[in-house]
Amino acid sequence: MEVRVISMKEIESLGISIVEIMDVVEKGFKLKGEGKVELPAKIGIHPRHDCFIHAMPCYVGGEVDAAGIKWVSGYPINQEKGLPYITGIMCLNDPETGFAKAIMDATWITAWRTGAASGVCARYMASPESEVLAVVGLGVQGRTNTVAIANALSNLKMVKAYDLYESQGIKYKETISKDLPGLEVVLCGSVEETVRDADIVVTCTPIVANPKRFVKSQWLKKDCLSIAVDYDSAFDAEVMARADAFVCDDKNQYLWTQEQGVYFQRGYPKEDGILGDMGDLCAGKVKAPREGRRGAVLMGIASHDVLTANLILQKAQEKGIGKVVEI
Numbered sequence: 001m002e003v004r005v006i007s008m009k010e011i012e013s014l015g016i017s018i019v020e021i022m023d024v025v026e027k028g029f030k031l032k033g034e035g036k037v038e039l040p041a042k043i044g045i046h047p048r049h050d051c052f053i054h055a056m057p058c059y060v061g062g063e064v065d066a067a068g069i070k071w072v073s074g075y076p077i078n079q080e081k082g083l084p085y086i087t088g089i090m091c092l093n094d095p096e097t098g099f100a101k102a103i104m105d106a107t108w109i110t111a112w113r114t115g116a117a118s119g120v121c122a123r124y125m126a127s128p129e130s131e132v133l134a135v136v137g138l139g140v141q142g143r144t145n146t147v148a149i150a151n152a153l154s155n156l157k158m159v160k161a162y163d164l165y166e167s168q169g170i171k172y173k174e175t176i177s178k179d180l181p182g183l184e185v186v187l188c189g190s191v192e193e194t195v196r197d198a199d200i201v202v203t204c205t206p207i208v209a210n211p212k213r214f215v216k217s218q219w220l221k222k223d224c225l226s227i228a229v230d231y232d233s234a235f236d237a238e239v240m241a242r243a244d245a246f247v248c249d250d251k252n253q254y255l256w257t258q259e260q261g262v263y264f265q266r267g268y269p270k271e272d273g274i275l276g277d278m279g280d281l282c283a284g285k286v287k288a289p290r291e292g293r294r295g296a297v298l299m300g301i302a303s304h305d306v307l308t309a310n311l312i313l314q315k316a317q318e319k320g321i322g323k324v325v326e327i
């Protein structure tokens with residue numbers, strides 16, 4: 001087999017924009033809603049407390065026809081070692097022969113496709129008049145979620161941001177001021193101060209088995225879109241369970257995970273509390289309101305990875321980037 005190996009630096013050199021990633025992620029949601037995606041719920045192992053390594057296979061059919069798997073780890077204990085929380089590799093296969101055709105870094109893919117999924121959620125569920133975004137947890141996801149949501153909402157003026165560590169806030173402000181020069185960045189001293197008055201709140205803190213759920217429902221505006229990138233770690237169950245509309249990215253994965261008895265317990269919405277998933281929204285099967293209390297749990301699905309990796313591979317092939325090795 002000949003396999004193209006593509007490093008993170010090489011992916012970065014391709015200059016892929018957040019809008020391009022949001023477009024492929026949205027296409028994946030739409031095809032999923034049309035029943036053209038094979039997407040088993042992710043499975044995982046847990047070699048250390050609160051740490052995971054997940055296997056995420058997926059086949060995207062329809063006009064895309066792409067298959068692959070991501071092997072991704074999340075280690076909150078890496079922060080104190082100065083190492084990234086999320087790292088991973090991605091393998092793309094030829095759907096015709098099953099042969100592996102590319103292996104690439106999935107740390108970059110995970111960072112940007114996850115932000116892109118929140119951006120797509122904002123495309124469908126946010127009020128276009130939204131001016132204030134609140135971000136809690138200012139690491140990799142804090143940045144990519146801000147960039148994607150700002151790209152989805154042309155009226156956004158300000159981002160209020162909070163992290164447990166001051167140094168993370170300073171780094172975030174520097175980066176976002178370069179990424180999005182027109183956006184005012186306000187670092188806040190508490191979660192409550194951050195989320196009050198926000199039109200959209202996104203939480204990007206570590207996923208833990210015993211969540212503190214420190215974002216309280218009573219602090220949020222009546223018309224607020226709450227997006228959880230960190231499972232049920234940050235938002236009080238009421239934020240999601242009492243929302244006028246609650247969606248997830250994939251109903252099957254959300255319900256399967258809930259059944260395992262660790263995440264989305266203690267008051268999080270059950271099947272009858274789900275308006276639909278992002279597949280239903282993007283396929284036009286369900287319409288979500290753009291006002292009132294809205295909640296979204298975006299756990300991350302493998303179609304994002306396969307489609308982003310496919311985009312990377314196409315561009316890398318066109319530009320002759322990556323190293324082709326015989327296996």
Ligand SMILES: NC(=O)c1ccc[n+]([C@@H]2O[C@H](COP(=O)([O-])OP(=O)(O)OC[C@H]3O[C@@H](n4cnc5c(N)ncnc54)[C@H](O)[C@@H]3O)[C@@H](O)[C@H]2O)c1
Pocket residue numbers: 074079084085086110111114136137138139140141142162163164165168204205206207228229230231298299300301
């Ligand atoms: N849903 C998805 O598809 C998806 C994909 C990738 C990552 N994630 C999740 O997103 C989260 C963030 O990942 P990351 O790569 O940005 O990690 P990261 O380590 O880069 O950032 C996490 C940030 O949260 C901060 N933090 C920790 N506890 C906090 C608290 N109580 N209040 C405020 N801030 C706090 C940390 O200081 C750090 O800056 C993780 O839970 C990860 O598993 C989800």
